[in-house]
Amino acid sequence: MHRLHPVMIQLDEGIYMVGSGKHGAQISDPMDCNVYVVDGGNGEYALIDAGGGVNPERIVGNIERAGIDPGQLKLLLLTHGHGDHAAGAAFFHRRYNLCVIASKQVAQWLAAGDLEKFSVPAAIRAGVYPPDYEYPACPVARGVNKNDEIVVGDIVLKVVETPGHARGHISFLIERDGRKLLFGGDSVFAGGKVVIQNTWDSIIPEYADTMAKLHALRIDSLFPGHGTFVLNDAWTYIEKAHGCFERLDVPPNL
Template identity: 70%
Template sequence: MHCLYSVMIRVDDAIYMVGSGKHGAQLSHATDCNVFVLDGGGGEYALIDAGGGVEPERIVANIQRIGIKPEQIRYLLLTHAHGDHAAGAAYFHRQYGMQVAASAEAAPWIENADREKVSLNAAIRAGVYPADYEYAPCPVTRYLAEHDEVVIGDTVLRVLDTPGHARGHIGFLIERDGRKLLFGGDSVFAGGKVVIQNIWDCSIQDYAATVAKMQQLRIDSLYPGHGIFLAEEAWKHIDQAHGYFERLEIPPNL
């Protein structure tokens, strides 16, 4: 067990990064994606993505460092069902009663821990996860679709369908003070990078359409599933990825 040294990063007003693995800031276990806490106001909080489920106590310690008790976090919003983003959901639901929300397509895969549908077996064969990696089934309280709104306190998050990296992939958009902030999961990353993998649910055509949709939104701040977050002018990085697809090329992989 890793020493539970706690650290978190405040990335915006009321948004904190409390988990990040080997492809990011390494705040928690190597298998974790970037995990964020949103303070929605009015005493309501949400966790955005759950990490890989290995040593989730490290994420808990980082949450506590903010001054928030995990029991206060009512909602867990998942961008997609891959292990590094969703395998930790069962722990947070079981330990703290968090209500899990995911896309209507991905929700049954999470509930059943469908190793084929979440591309876990392929990832284990490729050495991404160890052979004994666990992905526990987790109930999903809310099935989400494009344009749905999730209200956390005084904050409204709008759901965007963003397939490409994965089937059933969604993003969560906040508009406030004339700015657009997006929890983007594994859609687009700093430098206009993407994550295209040889798995059943990854589609280049869907990816191109998602990036085109994001490019039209002119996103100000992007909180991606891996790597560094973008506090300002995230649209410039999205433009880069869009340019590759428009030229019938593939953006660089993260």
């Protein structure tokens, strides 16, 4: 039997990838999005996105491999509410008492267990999730809006509203040493790709507005919700996606 060993990948100073599924590095459960840990210093850590909630212990093992005691995690920041990003939130909140932070829309839906808002029944019918897929409700400590700031030790993450892929989608921006680093969730990916789906809240004009906003920021490093990360000149890929929308076209789907 092939054994699965814990894996962690350090991407930048204080930034680790500790989860990634079938659309990425495959270091945790296949259903997981890319999951990141931010080390803010002073013993303060935050988890960005929580994975799909299936075998979350694999993410825990990767966190430990990074030399971090999972008990030191204080915050869980969610980019949006889709199952592969947020169904693991209840596990991390319950086991490690993480304070969950999400957009105000997602906070309301996640606390209420409103799976229709996250298109979970539709995804089960489409075969994206298995018929017995579980997505437990989870209390949210803080609902945030655009430009709100989240402090993790010495690091400040600024909330950027990035709808289009999903309602209530946000990204988290770090500015340091003259560079801009973005945890973009499912807003944009390497190569200038996006994810437009046949769901109630995947809205092309909103996606175009989001890409114009991100293009104006001139992002240096992109840590997306799936696929490979981009450490330098990430703005060039965002520019590709923005250009497609500007031509009244849509970028290629991930």
